[in-house]
Amino acid sequence: MMVLSSSDGVTRRTVGSVRIGRIAGLLAGILLLAGLVAASLLFGHRVISMQAALSAIFSYNGSSVDDIIVIYSRLPRTLASVLAGAAFGVAGALIQASTRNPLADPGVLGVNAGSAFFVTLAVGFAGWQSIHAYVWASLVGAFIVSLIVSVFASAGRGGVSNVRLVLTGVGISAVLGGIGSSITLLDPVAFNAMRAWAIGSPAGATMEVVKTISPIILAGLVCSCSIASSLNITALGDDLSRTLGANALHIRIVVIISVTLLAGAGTAAVGPVGFVGLMVPHAVRWLIGADQRWILALTIIYAPILMLGADILGRLVLYPGELEAGILTALIGAPVLILLARRRGARGL
């Protein structure tokens, strides 16, 4: 791996210093995440003191406004951000590794749009508004689009080109968005419900949402970690990985299941937030080198950092109003995509 990943600058360092760097990255990430979780509980339209936040969590009695804000708004919002962030990040890392496509991400490839479309169907036709309906619809949508993308990715003999895979995502998003808007444009109630949700923000998350999605996301994370070392072999290319005994079908099935669980549950909780899964695995790979086990581990820490950071920043930039996290991730993430495309040697993309 070390020798092959010459572009990462890892080759020049010794294996020992790489390991120390990785562990340091993990610890720094955990500290940063803890700090952001605390900040997320404290900052917002009403700033809450550390003491009040702690007393709200550990000795809640519902008597003060701070108690209620922390327990019913800030805490579920923070947890939903962390869970959904990890879900989007790991889903992105999995897709990038399994398709060997640096531009992949559940948002770019249309998986989030699939979830959003089925949620639109659930809201528009059935009038369902509960989180359970959102979760099921979202999982179905994520599964169908993951499957379609997977078919496209395996269509070519020499593997599909990266631009083509991205365009597949654009096409899927466009079709689903078009049909979705033919439903919402005729139904003001559905339009009103979807226009807020479609941006993507953890602001409206409740404890029920967190409870519903956490087992699904944990299952997705466990699935993903189970194939982390196989993905290292996939990175070597189809021929070499077959020679080394990797079971391509097994890997693909696990990737589809994991991406469905992660992107589906994440989208149901906070809406279709894009670019988290694109940026974080890239940043992590750039920091610690191309070992999928470490990329996944650090993505689980750093993707929630990005998501939570975007959410907190969104509460501050338009204070006393709020800017949705989904807008901030797009505003930060799209330039990253552009930079990746402009990078020297990106011709092979």
Add this chain to the structure above:
Amino acid sequence: MTKGVSTGDRPVHAIKAVGILAGRVSFRVPRREAIVSGLLAAMSLLIALGVLFSGRYPISVAEAMNAVIGKGDPMFGVVLIEWRLPRVALAFLLGACLGMSGAIFQSLTRNPLGSPDIIGFSAGSYTGALVVILLFSGGYYETAAGALVGGIATASLVYLLAWRRGVQGFRLIIVGIGVAAMLCAFNAWMIKEAALQVAMSAAIWGAGSLNGLGVEQLIPMMLAAAILVPATLFFSRPLRQMEMGDDVAHASGVDVNRARLILMTLGVALTAIVTAAAGPISFIALVAPQIARRLGKSSGPMLGTSGLMGGLLLLIADWAAQHAFGVQLPVGVMTVSIGGLYFLFLLLREGRK
């Protein structure tokens, strides 16, 4: 040379060709392309007549003839000439502009998936229109101007961001997707912040719709097309060489970057006038040149045929949007669903090769 000027010192590839002599300039069109173009024009005319005489208020041909010569119920004349005819003409004209614009982009990016949508034009024009509708509560013409400014600014931005000692197709596509993603986020936020009624009408504009358009839009549209379409046909001469690669084109005497800039400007202008008139109608620009190429069995840019194909497609799509589901849908919803599916089919077929 598909629609190129045939001069003595330049080889003309089309053996069976129809020559059109106009002053010093002669266009040579391969025979198959001429036949396909003729058939497309005839089909468009038939469908246009079908649309004119169908609808909620059925009119027979005899009644129509009477109305035209000034006899019979004057209401028939109003319905036909003032309501339906401008809309049919607009649908065809807008579709034709989109088809030509798409043919230019696909030829320039040397990619069957290239279209003005790809370089962020639609997202940008929607942003411009939203700013005008929501912040300045502008009317039809202000919205059109906002859309023009937004779309052209976005397309230029994408072009500049993708520039790196020249513009490559793949970089243009990815940069376009990135810029479009940012604008879409901003658009979604504006839609969310607005009052429901205004937001919905803005969203209908954003889908692309011919509902409510008439003679007031048709005449400026015809004038704009009368300038842009001949200009496009004239400047499209180097496209054939450019499809063979920048080096070959350069060697055969084409100033590649200049030609690309002129053609891209014309392509953007063609899409811009459509967007200004009716909002971003997506996927016609992508699909029309593809079908034209298959029918014409030509590898060239086929601008004229693509234009006719685009006109035919938008005529059909607009009829379906008005009548197929019992409610008046924006035509853009039809084109994005059906065109998008065709786009995916193309991708899959390309992947199989």
